Amino acid sequence: MISLDKRRISLVGGAGFIGHNLALALNKRGAEVQVIDGLQVNNLLSFASFNTEIQNREFYSKIIHQRLELLHDKGIALVVQDARDYHALSRVIADFDPQVVIHLAAVAHANKSNKDPYSTFDNSSRTLENALDIAKIQKIEHFIFLSSSMVYGNFPEGYVTEDTCCEPLGIYGALKFGGEKLIIAYNQVFDLPYTIIRTSALYGERCVSRRIGQIFIENALQGMEVSINGDGSDRLDFTYVNDLSNGIIKVLENDNSKNQIFNLTYGESQSINKMAAILKEHFPDIKFNYLPKDRLMPSRGTLSVEKARKLIGYEPQFPLEKGFVDYIKWYKETFK
Numbered sequence: 001m002i003s004l005d006k007r008r009i010s011l012v013g014g015a016g017f018i019g020h021n022l023a024l025a026l027n028k029r030g031a032e033v034q035v036i037d038g039l040q041v042n043n044l045l046s047f048a049s050f051n052t053e054i055q056n057r058e059f060y061s062k063i064i065h066q067r068l069e070l071l072h073d074k075g076i077a078l079v080v081q082d083a084r085d086y087h088a089l090s091r092v093i094a095d096f097d098p099q100v101v102i103h104l105a106a107v108a109h110a111n112k113s114n115k116d117p118y119s120t121f122d123n124s125s126r127t128l129e130n131a132l133d134i135a136k137i138q139k140i141e142h143f144i145f146l147s148s149s150m151v152y153g154n155f156p157e158g159y160v161t162e163d164t165c166c167e168p169l170g171i172y173g174a175l176k177f178g179g180e181k182l183i184i185a186y187n188q189v190f191d192l193p194y195t196i197i198r199t200s201a202l203y204g205e206r207c208v209s210r211r212i213g214q215i216f217i218e219n220a221l222q223g224m225e226v227s228i229n230g231d232g233s234d235r236l237d238f239t240y241v242n243d244l245s246n247g248i249i250k251v252l253e254n255d256n257s258k259n260q261i262f263n264l265t266y267g268e269s270q271s272i273n274k275m276a277a278i279l280k281e282h283f284p285d286i287k288f289n290y291l292p293k294d295r296l297m298p299s300r301g302t303l304s305v306e307k308a309r310k311l312i313g314y315e316p317q318f319p320l321e322k323g324f325v326d327y328i329k330w331y332k333e334t335f336k
Contacts, residue, residue, distance in 0.1 A: 002253050005030035009252070010098040012036050012083050012131045013105025017207040018146065018199075018241065020067040022102070025245040026252075027074045034096045035071060036089070037105075038082035040123075056218060059335065060208040067206050083127040090134045100252065102144040103131045113172035114296055120171055128179050136190045142258060143183065143192055144251060149200035149237065149265070149303055151177040158235060158269065158301030162198070162261045170296040180261070193258040195251050197244075200265040200303050203323065204241030205330050213238070213324060216275065217331045220283040230293035232273035235301045237265040240323030243316040250312040257312050266316045267305035275324060282328050 009026055011019050015037035023033045071078055077096075083089050083105050093101065105127040106120075107113050113120040128145070135143045150173030151166045168174045186192045203213035219226045247264035251257040280286050308314035318326075 002255060003030075004249070004252060006032060007100065007252070008032045008034070008096060008098040009100040009102065010034045010036060010093055010096055012089070012101060012103045012127060014102070015039060015067060015071070015078060016104060017204075017209055018202065018244065019104045020071060020206065021204065021241045022104075022245045022248055023076050024070060024074060025242075025249060027076055029249060033076050034092075034098060035076060035078045036081050036083060036092055037078070038084075039080055040082065055210075063206050063208055063334075083130060084122060086130045086133070089130050090137070093134050093138060097138075099141045100144065101131055101135050101140050101142075102146070102248070103128055104146050105131075106146070107172070113175070114170050117171045120175060124175050125179065128182065132183065132186050132192070136186060136192055141193060142252070143186075143194045144248065145179060145183050145194065145196050147180055147196050147198045147261075148173065148176045149198055149263075149300060150298070151180065151198065152298070152300070154298045155301045158299070159304065160263070160301070161304040162263060162307055169298050173298075187259060195257050195259075196261040197248065197251065198261065198263045198265075198303065199239060199244055200263075200300070201236040201238045202241055202244060203238060203327055205327065207241075212236075212272070213275065213327060216279050217328055218335070220279055220286050221331060221335050223285075225287045225289050226276065226279070227289045227291050228272055228276065229291050229297065230272070231290060232276060232288075233271055234293070234299065235269035235271050237267065237269045237301070237303045238275065238320045238324070239265040239316070240318035240327075243318050243323075246317070247308065247312075247314045250308070250314050254312040260307075260311065262308045262312070262314075263303035263305050264308060264314065265303045265305060266319060267302065268319070269300070269302040270320050275320060278321065278324050279328070282325075 014035035106124040152160050153167035168177050183194045207214050
């Protein structure tokens, strides 16, 4: 077991939804955390303009300020730095001298990636290339990459393991899969220890990237109709962000997590209609509108977490019936 006490960990793209929640969890374990973020993608600068086309702009700005205040209150170092700048990023990481680098920088939505591929390349691939090369030079002990269930493409019979053949659809999944291959190549050529983490359908407090659970709750709070792509029978492995943070901590604590790929999800899929039913319990007057399914959105399902259970002792704690209800309660307290 590797102790996280005083362990130096740099989070590249660490002020976003996943990153700030992870930084807080690592801080609680005694780690010394450095958050590196340009605050441009789904973050402070995205919502700083008075562009009226940005939905819920003022509320999202409030949420992002909450993130930054939480980091500040815990004494977590935030370095405002664009990770696309190789030399600047190199200096920032060298000054902190981390033992671990976790790469989280990305355009965090598949639909946005398909609409704006250049921005996705720029903020995902270039930042990963920079972080990897710096990690090689700095002789980082452990490089961790946040990938996605989108690398699998359509799930065969609604179920995948880490050994399932990957056939991604669209820009987002292809770039994540390409990122995985690049990381494995760095291990092969430069012996850089890595762990690749595949996530799915994340939800939880202080998200502004317009994920499905977030949109459902915000529309309900505003008395708006909730749109569902398809007939609602599509199944997703909905994962509460706290489960993911705890899973990453397990990765960091266990040396046998190195040079492995893990699914870190709840490990049991639910239909979108199930999430809608939970929402309706809390907002009885909500109306749903069913739209044609996006042809570039794969048919998914359950990601097996048995490998993570066996190798690192991962045990998710938040089924949708608990995690999504907690998320609704948080929104009702915050969205006033």
